[in-house]
Amino acid sequence: MDLVKELLNGSRLALARAITAVESEYDEAIDIMKAIYPKTGRARILGITGAPxxxxxxxxxxxxxQYVKAGKKVGIVAVDPTSPFSGGAILGDRIRMNDLATNENVFIRSMGTRGSLGGLSKKSSDVVKLMDAFGMDLIIIETVGVGQSEVDIVKNADSTLVVLVPGLGDDIQAIKAGILEIGDVFAINKADRxxxxxxxxxxxxxLDLDSRKLAWRPPIKRTIASQDVGVEELVESLDDHFEYLEDSGELQKRRAERTRDEIIAMINEQIGRYIADKIVSSDSFAEQVEAVxxxxxxxYSVVFNVTDKVLKA
Ligand SMILES: Nc1nc2c(ncn2[C@@H]2O[C@H](COP(=O)(O)OP(=O)(O)O)[C@@H](O)[C@H]2O)c(=O)[nH]1
Ligand SMILES: [Mg+2]
Incomplete structure (x- = not known):
């Protein structure tokens, strides 16, 4: 495919078009994903989550x-599970990352729930793979909030940075959503407060209550992002964590689990689609419901009939 060839050759336009294909669930999306898959697995993936x-x-x-200064190529996927528009609610982010958007070593893409068939977590993970195949060294997945869908989305990352703010009761919000458990590094931002x-x-x-007794104790760094204070130290902690993942074999383990989970999710999705297309919309199914x-x-008998049919198909 020309599009794939161009993407692998570094065409930003091809990357943008491939992302649109995945996001809009065009038929060719699966062929694109299949073709680029062998070129993935190289980039480091960082998830960033925390309250709006x-x-x-x-x-x-x-x-x-910081990473661009160090010669890295960086992809950013800003995901908003609360918005049906790609980029709509994330407009503010575009303004905050304005000068990055024109940097040739940076590629920013915002995603919402548009055409939500496949689920945002799967789609954003595919977008990450496209950026990976494109040749990004680091890919950042930023989510807008702290809900369950955000947790699902950042689970596609190798390491997760949780951003908290003092004096807001954010901590309690984060604990509720299970955000603290997925944090590998914590930033207390707005440290000017x-x-x-x-x-x-x-x-x-x-962290003391965490019973997993992990070899990695998540560090807590203070930052004032708006004044660029503490960012270098935060980068150091993030790099340390990635090094830890690599050296301990944890990276390979996490990625292998992710691959397995992804395949299971896709099988489920495929079976769900088959049931919706072939069974639920059939006359015979309607008749069986009426009979019930x-x-x-x-x-119970209907369910047995249906599943029996699917398993034999
Ligand atoms: N006082 C203070 N304000 C900050 C700091 N970092 C960001 N802000 C401001 O907080 C607001 C929300 O920031 P934003 O990056 O959009 O937050 P997001 O929703 O988590 O992406 C903006 O007005 C920022 O300028 C900080 O360290 N201190
Ligand atoms: Mg934001």
Missing amino acids: GAGKSTLTDKLVK DGCDKLNVEIEMM NRRESDP
Whole structure:
């Protein structure tokens, strides 16, 4: 495919078009993904999550500038599970990352729930793969908030940075959504505000409660993203974590688990589609439902009939 060839040769236009194909679920999307797959697995993937307004985009902007200065090529996928528009609600991020958008070593793409058939987590993970095959060294997945869908999305990353803000009760919000458990590095951003020590103690306490006894103790770094303060130290911690992942074999393990989960999810999706297309929309299914309503049959028998048919198909 020409598009794939161009993408692998570094065409940004081809990358943009491939992303659109994946996002819009065009028929050729699967062929594109198949063709680029052998070229993936090279980039390092960083997830960034935290409450809206915590400063994730501001921090991403500053982090990326550090990596670009170090000669890295960086892809950014900004994902908003609450918006049906790609880029609509993330307009503010575009402004905050304005000068990055024109940098030839940076590629930014925003995604919403448009054409949500395949699920945003899967789609954003495919977009990451496209950027990986394109040749990005680092790919950042930034999500807008702290809900379950955000957790699912950042699970596609190798390491996760959780951004918290002092004095907001963010900590409690994060604990609820299971965000703390997925943090490999913590940033207390807006460290120009009061309450950093308290938040720091709370995160440390949470980490003490973690029963997994991991070899990696997530570091807590203070940043003032809007003033570019503490960002170099944060980069160091993020690099340390990636090094740890590589040296301990954890990276390989996490990626292998992710591959397995991805395949299972795709099988489920495929079977779900088959059921929707071939069974649920059939006359015979409608008749069986009616029979249940007349109490001539029961739901358990119908389910058995249907699954039996699928398994033999
Ligand atoms: N006081 C202060 N404001 C910040 C800091 N970092 C970001 N902001 C501001 O917080 C607001 C939200 O930032 P944004 O990056 O869009 O947050 P996001 O929703 O997590 O992506 C913006 O007005 C930023 O300028 C900081 O360290 N201190
Ligand atoms: Mg943002």
